Amino acid sequence: MTRVSLPRRFLMFGVFGLVTMPARAQQMDITRATAFVDKTGQDLINAINDPRLNQTQRRDKVASILRSAIDIEGTGRFILGRYVRQASPAELQEYLKLFDEIIIRNLSARFGEYRGVKFLLGRSQQRREEDALVSTLVERPNMPPFTLDWRVAEINGQPRVVDVIAEGTSLRLTTRSEYSAVIQRNGGRVAALLDAMRGQIAQLVAREGA
Amino acid sequence: MKFSALIFFGASALALVLLAGCATRPPADDPEALQEFRENNDPFEPSNRVLFAVHEAIDQAVLQPMAEAYRDVLPPPVRAGIRNVLGNLRTTTILTGDLLQGNFDRARKTLGRFIVNTTIGIGGIQDVGRAYDVHGHSEDMGQTFAAWGVGEGFYIFMPLLGPSTARDLVGFGADIVSNPFTWIGQGQILDAWNYMRLGMTIVDTREALLEPIDAVRKTSLDPYATLRSAYRQRRAFEIQNKDSPAGAVAPAGGVGFGQGITESR
Numbered sequence: 001m002t003r004v005s006l007p008r009r010f011l012m013f014g015v016f017g018l019v020t021m022p023a024r025a026q027q028m029d030i031t032r033a034t035a036f037v038d039k040t041g042q043d044l045i046n047a048i049n050d051p052r053l054n055q056t057q058r059r060d061k062v063a064s065i066l067r068s069a070i071d072i073e074g075t076g077r078f079i080l081g082r083y084v085r086q087a088s089p090a091e092l093q094e095y096l097k098l099f100d101e102i103i104i105r106n107l108s109a110r111f112g113e114y115r116g117v118k119f120l121l122g123r124s125q126q127r128r129e130e131d132a133l134v135s136t137l138v139e140r141p142n143m144p145p146f147t148l149d150w151r152v153a154e155i156n157g158q159p160r161v162v163d164v165i166a167e168g169t170s171l172r173l174t175t176r177s178e179y180s181a182v183i184q185r186n187g188g189r190v191a192a193l194l195d196a197m198r199g200q201i202a203q204l205v206a207r208e209g210a
Numbered sequence: 211m212k213f214s215a216l217i218f219f220g221a222s223a224l225a226l227v228l229l230a231g232c233a234t235r236p237p238a239d240d241p242e243a244l245q246e247f248r249e250n251n252d253p254f255e256p257s258n259r260v261l262f263a264v265h266e267a268i269d270q271a272v273l274q275p276m277a278e279a280y281r282d283v284l285p286p287p288v289r290a291g292i293r294n295v296l297g298n299l300r301t302t303t304i305l306t307g308d309l310l311q312g313n314f315d316r317a318r319k320t321l322g323r324f325i326v327n328t329t330i331g332i333g334g335i336q337d338v339g340r341a342y343d344v345h346g347h348s349e350d351m352g353q354t355f356a357a358w359g360v361g362e363g364f365y366i367f368m369p370l371l372g373p374s375t376a377r378d379l380v381g382f383g384a385d386i387v388s389n390p391f392t393w394i395g396q397g398q399i400l401d402a403w404n405y406m407r408l409g410m411t412i413v414d415t416r417e418a419l420l421e422p423i424d425a426v427r428k429t430s431l432d433p434y435a436t437l438r439s440a441y442r443q444r445r446a447f448e449i450q451n452k453d454s455p456a457g458a459v460a461p462a463g464g465v466g467f468g469q470g471i472t473e474s475r
Contacts, residue, residue, distance in 0.1 A: 082242045106429055142286070168447025174439045180246065181435030196431045 028159065033132035033152035034121065036159040040069045041119050041136070048115060059208075062108045071153065071160035072100050078162075079176045080190075083183055087190040095190065098197040105204045116141045130154075131162060232256065251375075252365040252438065262434050265369040269416075274423075277416035291335040293414050297346055298327050298334025299407065303385050307349030311357045313451065319344050348448055351388070352381030356449045365438055370412075373441035 047053070047061040076099040077084055080092075087095060122135035131153035139145045151163035151170075163172045179193055186192030233255040236243035252258060281289070301324040308317035323339035323346060331338040339346065355377050356362065363376025374382065386392055391404060430436040 082246075167444070169440045169443045173443060174436055177250075177439035178430050178432045178436045181432040185432070193431075200429075200431060 028130065028132040028152055028154045030125075030132045030134075033150075033159055034134050036069075036152060037134040037136065037150050037161075038121060040065065040161070045119070059108045063104045066104055066107055067100075069161050070103070071155045071162050072096075072103060074153075074155060074160075075103075075162055075172060076100070078172055079179055081176055081180060083180070083190050083193075086188070091190050091194065094194055095197070098194060098201065101201055102197060102204070105201070105208070109204065109208060122147070133165075250365070250438070251363070254364065254366065258365065258367040259434055261369050262367045262437075265367065265372070266433075268369060269423075273412070273416050274420070276413055277420055280413050280417050281420065289414070289417065292410060293418075294327070294331070294337045295334040296407070296411055296414055297337075298324060298331075299391075302390060303351075303388070304347070304349040306388055307351065307354045310354045311349075311451075316347065316349075316451070320347075320349075347451070350378075350381055351384040352378035352445070353449050355381055356445075357451075362442070362445070365442075367434075367438075373437055375442075375445075378445065 043065045044062060047058060047065060050058065050061070053061060073096055076096045079099070080087070080095060084092060118139040120137040120139065122137050125133055125135070131151050134150045134152055136148050136150065137145055138148050146167055149165040150161055151165065152159050153162045154160075155162075163170050165171070182193045182196050183190060233247075233253050236247050238244065284292075301320060305317055305320045305324075308314075308320050319339075323337075323344055326338045326342075327334045327336065330336070337346070352375075360377050362378070366374050366376065366379060368374055368379075371382075391407075394400070426433050426436050426440075
Protein backbone atom coordinates (compact mmCIF):
# COMPACT_ATOMS: atom_id res chain seq x y z
CA MET A 1 0.00 0.00 0.00
CA THR A 2 2.14 2.78 -1.20
CA ARG A 3 -0.62 5.12 -2.19
CA VAL A 4 1.40 8.18 -1.49
CA SER A 5 -0.19 11.12 -3.01
CA LEU A 6 -3.01 13.51 -3.25
CA PRO A 7 -6.01 11.37 -3.20
CA ARG A 8 -8.19 13.33 -5.44
CA ARG A 9 -11.53 12.19 -6.32
CA PHE A 10 -13.03 12.06 -9.57
CA LEU A 11 -14.84 10.04 -11.83
CA MET A 12 -13.24 7.77 -14.07
CA PHE A 13 -13.52 5.30 -16.49
CA GLY A 14 -13.08 2.41 -18.00
CA VAL A 15 -11.08 -0.51 -17.59
CA PHE A 16 -9.58 0.41 -20.81
CA GLY A 17 -8.00 3.27 -22.58
CA LEU A 18 -5.45 3.47 -25.19
CA VAL A 19 -2.24 3.31 -26.84
CA THR A 20 0.87 4.20 -28.92
CA MET A 21 4.47 3.74 -29.57
CA PRO A 22 5.50 7.17 -30.57
CA ALA A 23 8.45 7.41 -32.86
CA ARG A 24 8.25 11.15 -32.42
CA ALA A 25 7.98 11.13 -28.65
CA GLN A 26 10.33 13.16 -26.54
CA GLN A 27 11.00 12.83 -22.89
CA MET A 28 7.83 13.02 -20.85
CA ASP A 29 7.92 15.10 -17.72
CA ILE A 30 6.28 13.17 -14.90
CA THR A 31 4.68 16.21 -13.27
CA ARG A 32 3.17 17.23 -16.53
CA ALA A 33 1.95 13.73 -17.24
CA THR A 34 0.29 13.53 -13.83
CA ALA A 35 -1.38 16.89 -14.24
CA PHE A 36 -2.61 15.81 -17.66
CA VAL A 37 -4.19 12.60 -16.35
CA ASP A 38 -5.63 14.57 -13.47
CA LYS A 39 -7.22 17.12 -15.77
CA THR A 40 -8.52 14.55 -18.22
CA GLY A 41 -10.17 12.66 -15.38
CA GLN A 42 -11.71 15.88 -14.06
CA ASP A 43 -13.07 16.80 -17.49
CA LEU A 44 -14.61 13.38 -17.89
CA ILE A 45 -16.24 13.46 -14.47
CA ASN A 46 -17.67 16.89 -15.16
CA ALA A 47 -19.12 15.72 -18.48
CA ILE A 48 -20.61 12.58 -16.99
CA ASN A 49 -22.22 14.43 -14.10
CA ASP A 50 -23.42 17.47 -16.01
CA PRO A 51 -27.22 17.48 -15.47
CA ARG A 52 -27.82 19.78 -18.44
CA LEU A 53 -26.71 17.17 -20.93
CA ASN A 54 -28.94 14.42 -22.28
CA GLN A 55 -27.49 11.03 -23.01
CA THR A 56 -26.47 11.72 -26.59
CA GLN A 57 -24.88 15.04 -25.68
CA ARG A 58 -23.05 13.42 -22.81
CA ARG A 59 -21.71 10.70 -25.05
CA ASP A 60 -20.54 13.24 -27.61
CA LYS A 61 -18.86 15.32 -24.95
CA VAL A 62 -17.09 12.30 -23.48
CA ALA A 63 -16.01 11.23 -26.97
CA SER A 64 -14.50 14.62 -27.69
CA ILE A 65 -12.57 14.63 -24.42
CA LEU A 66 -11.22 11.17 -25.21
CA ARG A 67 -10.30 12.16 -28.76
CA SER A 68 -8.19 15.00 -27.50
CA ALA A 69 -6.58 12.94 -24.71
CA ILE A 70 -5.63 9.81 -26.61
CA ASP A 71 -3.02 9.44 -29.31
CA ILE A 72 -5.36 7.43 -31.46
CA GLU A 73 -3.25 7.26 -34.58
CA GLY A 74 -0.07 6.23 -32.80
CA THR A 75 -1.96 3.72 -30.73
CA GLY A 76 -3.66 2.28 -33.77
CA ARG A 77 -0.33 1.90 -35.55
CA PHE A 78 1.26 0.24 -32.55
CA ILE A 79 -1.58 -2.26 -32.36
CA LEU A 80 -1.45 -3.09 -36.06
CA GLY A 81 2.28 -3.65 -35.62
CA ARG A 82 4.08 -5.34 -38.48
CA TYR A 83 0.92 -5.33 -40.58
CA VAL A 84 1.18 -1.55 -40.96
CA ARG A 85 3.68 -2.23 -43.72
CA GLN A 86 1.63 -4.99 -45.29
CA ALA A 87 -1.52 -2.91 -45.48
CA SER A 88 -2.13 -0.83 -48.59
CA PRO A 89 -2.34 2.94 -47.99
CA ALA A 90 -6.11 2.75 -48.45
CA GLU A 91 -6.37 -0.14 -45.97
CA LEU A 92 -4.27 1.68 -43.41
CA GLN A 93 -6.39 4.78 -43.71
CA GLU A 94 -9.56 2.72 -43.36
CA TYR A 95 -8.08 0.85 -40.40
CA LEU A 96 -7.25 4.04 -38.52
CA LYS A 97 -10.74 5.37 -39.12
CA LEU A 98 -12.37 2.15 -37.85
CA PHE A 99 -9.99 1.95 -34.92
CA ASP A 100 -10.83 5.49 -33.88
CA GLU A 101 -14.52 4.70 -33.98
CA ILE A 102 -14.23 1.44 -32.02
CA ILE A 103 -12.05 2.91 -29.30
CA ILE A 104 -14.18 5.98 -28.81
CA ARG A 105 -17.47 4.07 -28.91
CA ASN A 106 -16.25 1.40 -26.52
CA LEU A 107 -14.94 3.89 -24.02
CA SER A 108 -17.84 6.30 -24.25
CA ALA A 109 -20.37 3.49 -23.81
CA ARG A 110 -18.52 2.29 -20.76
CA PHE A 111 -18.94 5.60 -19.00
CA GLY A 112 -22.61 4.99 -18.58
CA GLU A 113 -21.76 2.01 -16.41
CA TYR A 114 -19.28 3.98 -14.37
CA ARG A 115 -21.42 6.66 -12.83
CA GLY A 116 -20.54 7.42 -9.26
CA VAL A 117 -16.98 6.30 -9.77
CA LYS A 118 -14.09 7.88 -7.91
CA PHE A 119 -10.64 8.10 -9.24
CA LEU A 120 -7.68 8.47 -6.90
CA LEU A 121 -4.36 9.63 -8.17
CA GLY A 122 -1.74 7.21 -6.89
CA ARG A 123 2.01 7.29 -6.85
CA SER A 124 3.50 8.20 -10.16
CA GLN A 125 6.59 6.77 -11.61
CA GLN A 126 8.66 7.51 -14.61
CA ARG A 127 8.84 4.37 -16.56
CA ARG A 128 11.09 5.02 -19.51
CA GLU A 129 12.91 7.76 -21.29
CA GLU A 130 10.10 8.60 -23.63
CA ASP A 131 6.97 8.08 -21.59
CA ALA A 132 5.59 8.29 -18.08
CA LEU A 133 3.35 5.97 -16.15
CA VAL A 134 0.69 7.59 -13.98
CA SER A 135 -0.99 5.29 -11.51
CA THR A 136 -4.61 5.70 -10.48
CA LEU A 137 -7.02 3.77 -8.31
CA VAL A 138 -10.53 3.40 -9.69
CA GLU A 139 -13.33 3.02 -7.16
CA ARG A 140 -16.89 2.25 -8.17
CA PRO A 141 -19.90 2.05 -5.88
CA ASN A 142 -20.38 -1.50 -4.59
CA MET A 143 -17.53 -2.81 -6.69
CA PRO A 144 -13.99 -3.73 -5.79
CA PRO A 145 -11.42 -1.06 -6.66
CA PHE A 146 -8.76 -1.69 -9.25
CA THR A 147 -5.49 -0.16 -10.30
CA LEU A 148 -5.33 1.61 -13.62
CA ASP A 149 -1.99 2.89 -14.91
CA TRP A 150 -1.84 5.45 -17.69
CA ARG A 151 1.07 5.54 -20.05
CA VAL A 152 1.51 9.11 -21.17
CA ALA A 153 3.86 10.21 -23.94
CA GLU A 154 4.66 13.53 -25.49
CA ILE A 155 3.20 13.59 -28.98
CA ASN A 156 3.95 16.65 -31.08
CA GLY A 157 4.63 18.67 -27.95
CA GLN A 158 1.48 17.60 -26.11
CA PRO A 159 0.97 14.90 -23.50
CA ARG A 160 -1.22 12.09 -24.83
CA VAL A 161 -2.41 8.79 -23.44
CA VAL A 162 -0.78 5.92 -25.29
CA ASP A 163 -1.85 2.94 -23.16
CA VAL A 164 -3.83 2.00 -20.11
CA ILE A 165 -2.85 -0.91 -17.92
CA ALA A 166 -5.49 -2.46 -15.68
CA GLU A 167 -3.97 -4.55 -12.89
CA GLY A 168 -0.94 -5.34 -14.98
CA THR A 169 -2.78 -6.00 -18.24
CA SER A 170 -2.02 -3.52 -21.00
CA LEU A 171 -4.82 -2.70 -23.39
CA ARG A 172 -2.57 -2.07 -26.35
CA LEU A 173 -0.68 -5.34 -25.96
CA THR A 174 -3.88 -7.33 -25.55
CA THR A 175 -5.49 -5.66 -28.54
CA ARG A 176 -2.38 -6.18 -30.66
CA SER A 177 -2.57 -9.87 -29.93
CA GLU A 178 -6.26 -9.91 -30.78
CA TYR A 179 -5.93 -8.08 -34.12
CA SER A 180 -2.91 -10.08 -35.15
CA ALA A 181 -4.80 -13.33 -34.49
CA VAL A 182 -7.70 -12.16 -36.66
CA ILE A 183 -5.33 -11.36 -39.54
CA GLN A 184 -3.38 -14.60 -39.24
CA ARG A 185 -6.44 -16.78 -39.10
CA ASN A 186 -7.68 -15.20 -42.30
CA GLY A 187 -4.73 -15.88 -44.51
CA GLY A 188 -2.70 -12.88 -43.40
CA ARG A 189 -5.12 -10.42 -44.97
CA VAL A 190 -5.52 -7.02 -43.33
CA ALA A 191 -8.82 -6.72 -45.20
CA ALA A 192 -10.23 -9.52 -43.00
CA LEU A 193 -9.48 -7.46 -39.91
CA LEU A 194 -11.22 -4.46 -41.45
CA ASP A 195 -14.32 -6.61 -42.11
CA ALA A 196 -14.33 -7.81 -38.51
CA MET A 197 -13.96 -4.26 -37.24
CA ARG A 198 -16.85 -3.07 -39.39
CA GLY A 199 -18.98 -5.88 -37.99
CA GLN A 200 -18.05 -4.87 -34.48
CA ILE A 201 -18.98 -1.25 -35.08
CA ALA A 202 -22.36 -2.36 -36.43
CA GLN A 203 -22.90 -4.30 -33.20
CA LEU A 204 -21.86 -1.37 -31.04
CA VAL A 205 -24.21 0.92 -32.91
CA ALA A 206 -27.07 -1.55 -32.51
CA ARG A 207 -26.38 -1.85 -28.78
CA GLU A 208 -26.33 1.89 -28.28
CA GLY A 209 -29.56 2.17 -30.17
CA ALA A 210 -28.10 5.14 -31.95
CA MET B 211 -8.65 -32.57 -3.14
CA LYS B 212 -9.02 -35.84 -4.97
CA PHE B 213 -11.45 -34.40 -7.43
CA SER B 214 -9.16 -31.60 -8.50
CA ALA B 215 -6.36 -34.11 -8.84
CA LEU B 216 -8.66 -36.05 -11.11
CA ILE B 217 -9.42 -32.97 -13.18
CA PHE B 218 -5.75 -32.20 -13.40
CA PHE B 219 -4.68 -35.63 -14.62
CA GLY B 220 -7.71 -36.04 -16.84
CA ALA B 221 -7.11 -32.70 -18.47
CA SER B 222 -3.43 -33.46 -18.93
CA ALA B 223 -4.28 -36.74 -20.64
CA LEU B 224 -6.83 -35.01 -22.83
CA ALA B 225 -4.29 -32.37 -23.77
CA LEU B 226 -1.77 -35.02 -24.75
CA VAL B 227 -4.31 -36.75 -26.93
CA LEU B 228 -5.04 -33.49 -28.66
CA LEU B 229 -1.43 -32.66 -29.28
CA ALA B 230 -2.04 -34.00 -32.75
CA GLY B 231 -3.43 -30.60 -33.72
CA CYS B 232 -0.37 -28.45 -34.02
CA ALA B 233 0.06 -24.89 -35.18
CA THR B 234 1.90 -24.33 -38.44
CA ARG B 235 5.26 -22.70 -38.04
CA PRO B 236 5.71 -19.66 -40.27
CA PRO B 237 8.34 -19.89 -43.01
CA ALA B 238 11.92 -19.06 -42.04
CA ASP B 239 12.08 -16.11 -44.43
CA ASP B 240 9.55 -14.16 -42.37
CA PRO B 241 11.46 -13.23 -39.19
CA GLU B 242 8.69 -11.05 -37.73
CA ALA B 243 6.10 -13.80 -38.11
CA LEU B 244 8.56 -16.24 -36.56
CA GLN B 245 9.18 -13.95 -33.63
CA GLU B 246 5.48 -13.57 -33.04
CA PHE B 247 5.05 -17.33 -33.26
CA ARG B 248 7.68 -17.78 -30.57
CA GLU B 249 6.19 -15.07 -28.35
CA ASN B 250 2.75 -16.59 -28.55
CA ASN B 251 4.38 -19.92 -27.75
CA ASP B 252 1.16 -21.70 -28.53
CA PRO B 253 2.26 -24.72 -30.58
CA PHE B 254 -1.03 -26.52 -29.94
CA GLU B 255 -3.20 -23.58 -30.86
CA PRO B 256 -5.68 -25.53 -33.03
CA SER B 257 -6.32 -28.00 -30.18
CA ASN B 258 -6.38 -25.21 -27.63
CA ARG B 259 -9.01 -23.38 -29.63
CA VAL B 260 -11.18 -26.50 -29.64
CA LEU B 261 -10.79 -26.82 -25.88
CA PHE B 262 -11.58 -23.13 -25.53
CA ALA B 263 -14.80 -23.60 -27.50
CA VAL B 264 -15.71 -26.56 -25.25
CA HIS B 265 -15.03 -24.44 -22.20
CA GLU B 266 -17.11 -21.55 -23.51
CA ALA B 267 -20.06 -23.88 -24.13
CA ILE B 268 -19.82 -25.34 -20.62
CA ASP B 269 -19.38 -21.90 -19.16
CA GLN B 270 -22.41 -20.38 -20.83
CA ALA B 271 -24.59 -23.38 -20.04
CA VAL B 272 -23.49 -23.99 -16.46
CA LEU B 273 -20.76 -21.92 -14.85
CA GLN B 274 -21.89 -18.43 -15.75
CA PRO B 275 -25.56 -18.98 -14.80
CA MET B 276 -24.39 -20.52 -11.53
CA ALA B 277 -22.14 -17.56 -10.79
CA GLU B 278 -24.94 -15.11 -11.62
CA ALA B 279 -27.38 -16.94 -9.38
CA TYR B 280 -24.78 -16.96 -6.64
CA ARG B 281 -24.43 -13.19 -6.94
CA ASP B 282 -28.19 -12.66 -7.05
CA VAL B 283 -29.02 -14.87 -4.11
CA LEU B 284 -26.30 -14.12 -1.60
CA PRO B 285 -25.79 -10.59 -0.28
CA PRO B 286 -22.32 -9.06 -0.71
CA PRO B 287 -21.20 -9.53 2.92
CA VAL B 288 -21.90 -13.26 2.73
CA ARG B 289 -20.01 -13.61 -0.54
CA ALA B 290 -17.15 -11.58 0.88
CA GLY B 291 -17.08 -13.93 3.89
CA ILE B 292 -16.93 -16.97 1.63
CA ARG B 293 -14.13 -15.47 -0.43
CA ASN B 294 -12.23 -14.65 2.73
CA VAL B 295 -12.59 -18.19 4.07
CA LEU B 296 -11.41 -19.68 0.77
CA GLY B 297 -8.47 -17.29 0.73
CA ASN B 298 -7.59 -18.18 4.30
CA LEU B 299 -7.64 -21.88 3.39
CA ARG B 300 -5.04 -21.18 0.72
CA THR B 301 -2.56 -20.07 3.36
CA THR B 302 -0.40 -23.20 3.09
CA THR B 303 -0.02 -22.70 -0.67
CA ILE B 304 0.77 -19.01 -0.33
CA LEU B 305 3.11 -19.47 2.60
CA THR B 306 4.95 -22.26 0.78
CA GLY B 307 5.40 -19.93 -2.18
CA ASP B 308 6.62 -17.05 -0.02
CA LEU B 309 9.18 -19.27 1.72
CA LEU B 310 10.42 -21.04 -1.41
CA GLN B 311 10.98 -17.64 -2.99
CA GLY B 312 12.89 -16.51 0.09
CA ASN B 313 10.44 -13.68 0.62
CA PHE B 314 10.34 -13.71 4.41
CA ASP B 315 8.65 -10.35 4.71
CA ARG B 316 5.69 -11.67 2.74
CA ALA B 317 5.81 -15.00 4.60
CA ARG B 318 5.54 -13.14 7.88
CA LYS B 319 2.51 -11.24 6.58
CA THR B 320 0.88 -14.42 5.31
CA LEU B 321 1.36 -16.17 8.63
CA GLY B 322 0.22 -13.15 10.62
CA ARG B 323 -2.88 -12.83 8.48
CA PHE B 324 -3.67 -16.50 8.92
CA ILE B 325 -3.42 -16.33 12.71
CA VAL B 326 -5.41 -13.13 13.06
CA ASN B 327 -8.04 -14.02 10.46
CA THR B 328 -8.57 -17.53 11.77
CA THR B 329 -9.01 -16.40 15.37
CA ILE B 330 -10.36 -12.86 15.53
CA GLY B 331 -11.76 -13.24 12.01
CA ILE B 332 -13.67 -16.35 13.07
CA GLY B 333 -12.30 -19.06 10.80
CA GLY B 334 -11.32 -16.53 8.15
CA ILE B 335 -14.76 -15.04 7.55
CA GLN B 336 -13.51 -11.56 8.35
CA ASP B 337 -10.32 -10.34 6.76
CA VAL B 338 -9.05 -8.62 9.87
CA GLY B 339 -5.56 -8.32 8.40
CA ARG B 340 -6.82 -6.00 5.70
CA ALA B 341 -8.36 -3.73 8.29
CA TYR B 342 -4.81 -3.30 9.62
CA ASP B 343 -3.58 -2.65 6.10
CA VAL B 344 -1.86 -6.02 5.84
CA HIS B 345 -3.28 -7.12 2.51
CA GLY B 346 -3.29 -10.60 1.12
CA HIS B 347 -1.43 -11.60 -2.00
CA SER B 348 -1.44 -14.52 -4.36
CA GLU B 349 1.25 -17.16 -4.61
CA ASP B 350 1.46 -20.60 -6.14
CA MET B 351 4.08 -23.03 -7.39
CA GLY B 352 3.85 -21.69 -10.94
CA GLN B 353 4.93 -18.27 -9.65
CA THR B 354 7.64 -19.85 -7.52
CA PHE B 355 9.04 -21.73 -10.53
CA ALA B 356 9.06 -18.42 -12.40
CA ALA B 357 10.91 -16.74 -9.54
CA TRP B 358 13.47 -19.55 -9.78
CA GLY B 359 13.98 -18.70 -13.43
CA VAL B 360 11.83 -21.37 -15.07
CA GLY B 361 10.37 -20.13 -18.36
CA GLU B 362 6.63 -20.31 -18.81
CA GLY B 363 6.69 -22.89 -21.60
CA PHE B 364 3.92 -23.37 -24.10
CA TYR B 365 0.44 -22.01 -23.63
CA ILE B 366 -2.41 -24.34 -22.91
CA PHE B 367 -6.12 -23.84 -22.44
CA MET B 368 -7.92 -26.29 -20.18
CA PRO B 369 -11.69 -26.54 -20.04
CA LEU B 370 -12.84 -25.57 -16.51
CA LEU B 371 -9.33 -24.53 -15.47
CA GLY B 372 -8.95 -21.79 -18.05
CA PRO B 373 -5.71 -20.45 -19.51
CA SER B 374 -2.41 -21.83 -18.31
CA THR B 375 1.10 -22.66 -19.41
CA ALA B 376 3.26 -25.75 -19.11
CA ARG B 377 5.00 -24.24 -16.10
CA ASP B 378 1.83 -23.10 -14.37
CA LEU B 379 0.13 -26.42 -14.95
CA VAL B 380 3.01 -28.35 -13.39
CA GLY B 381 2.89 -25.79 -10.57
CA PHE B 382 -0.82 -26.40 -10.17
CA GLY B 383 -0.16 -30.14 -9.81
CA ALA B 384 2.55 -29.41 -7.25
CA ASP B 385 0.13 -27.20 -5.32
CA ILE B 386 -2.35 -30.06 -5.09
CA VAL B 387 0.34 -32.49 -3.98
CA SER B 388 1.70 -30.08 -1.36
CA ASN B 389 -1.75 -29.25 0.02
CA PRO B 390 -2.29 -30.98 3.37
CA PHE B 391 -5.98 -31.42 2.57
CA THR B 392 -4.96 -33.78 -0.21
CA TRP B 393 -3.44 -36.16 2.30
CA ILE B 394 -4.95 -35.85 5.73
CA GLY B 395 -7.29 -38.65 6.65
CA GLN B 396 -10.14 -39.98 4.63
CA GLY B 397 -13.84 -40.56 4.98
CA GLN B 398 -17.07 -39.10 3.79
CA ILE B 399 -16.98 -35.94 5.83
CA LEU B 400 -13.55 -34.98 4.56
CA ASP B 401 -14.52 -35.88 1.00
CA ALA B 402 -17.67 -33.79 1.27
CA TRP B 403 -15.63 -30.91 2.66
CA ASN B 404 -13.13 -31.10 -0.18
CA TYR B 405 -15.84 -31.22 -2.81
CA MET B 406 -17.62 -28.32 -1.22
CA ARG B 407 -14.44 -26.30 -1.10
CA LEU B 408 -13.73 -27.05 -4.75
CA GLY B 409 -17.29 -26.17 -5.74
CA MET B 410 -17.24 -22.91 -3.80
CA THR B 411 -13.86 -22.04 -5.29
CA ILE B 412 -15.21 -22.47 -8.82
CA VAL B 413 -18.34 -20.42 -8.15
CA ASP B 414 -16.46 -17.70 -6.29
CA THR B 415 -13.84 -17.40 -9.01
CA ARG B 416 -16.39 -17.27 -11.77
CA GLU B 417 -18.42 -14.67 -9.92
CA ALA B 418 -15.34 -12.45 -9.61
CA LEU B 419 -14.80 -12.80 -13.36
CA LEU B 420 -18.35 -12.00 -14.49
CA GLU B 421 -17.58 -8.46 -15.69
CA PRO B 422 -14.10 -9.04 -17.15
CA ILE B 423 -15.28 -12.03 -19.19
CA ASP B 424 -18.40 -10.20 -20.32
CA ALA B 425 -16.20 -7.35 -21.49
CA VAL B 426 -13.91 -9.71 -23.41
CA ARG B 427 -16.83 -11.43 -25.11
CA LYS B 428 -18.42 -8.13 -26.03
CA THR B 429 -15.41 -6.22 -27.27
CA SER B 430 -12.89 -8.75 -28.55
CA LEU B 431 -12.70 -9.82 -32.16
CA ASP B 432 -10.88 -12.95 -30.99
CA PRO B 433 -11.56 -13.76 -27.32
CA TYR B 434 -9.16 -16.70 -27.41
CA ALA B 435 -6.21 -14.47 -28.38
CA THR B 436 -7.26 -11.72 -25.97
CA LEU B 437 -7.39 -14.14 -23.07
CA ARG B 438 -4.04 -15.65 -23.99
CA SER B 439 -2.37 -12.26 -23.97
CA ALA B 440 -4.16 -11.07 -20.83
CA TYR B 441 -3.31 -14.26 -18.95
CA ARG B 442 0.39 -13.94 -19.72
CA GLN B 443 0.50 -10.27 -18.74
CA ARG B 444 -1.41 -10.87 -15.54
CA ARG B 445 0.84 -13.74 -14.54
CA ALA B 446 3.96 -11.67 -15.26
CA PHE B 447 2.51 -8.95 -13.05
CA GLU B 448 1.79 -11.37 -10.20
CA ILE B 449 5.23 -12.92 -10.47
CA GLN B 450 6.85 -9.51 -9.90
CA ASN B 451 5.31 -9.50 -6.40
CA LYS B 452 4.54 -5.80 -6.66
CA ASP B 453 2.02 -4.61 -4.17
CA SER B 454 -1.00 -3.27 -5.96
CA PRO B 455 -2.59 -0.18 -4.42
CA ALA B 456 -5.99 -1.77 -5.00
CA GLY B 457 -4.88 -4.80 -3.03
CA ALA B 458 -5.61 -7.05 -5.98
CA VAL B 459 -5.28 -10.72 -5.27
CA ALA B 460 -5.94 -13.76 -7.38
CA PRO B 461 -9.22 -15.46 -6.63
CA ALA B 462 -9.28 -18.45 -4.37
CA GLY B 463 -8.70 -20.74 -7.32
CA GLY B 464 -5.29 -19.39 -7.95
CA VAL B 465 -4.42 -21.09 -11.23
CA GLY B 466 -4.20 -17.59 -12.55
CA PHE B 467 -6.95 -16.46 -14.82
CA GLY B 468 -5.36 -13.62 -16.64
CA GLN B 469 -7.51 -11.00 -15.03
CA GLY B 470 -7.00 -8.85 -12.01
CA ILE B 471 -9.34 -10.01 -9.33
CA THR B 472 -9.72 -7.56 -6.56
CA GLU B 473 -10.83 -8.15 -3.06
CA SER B 474 -14.55 -8.32 -2.76
CA ARG B 475 -16.33 -5.58 -0.98
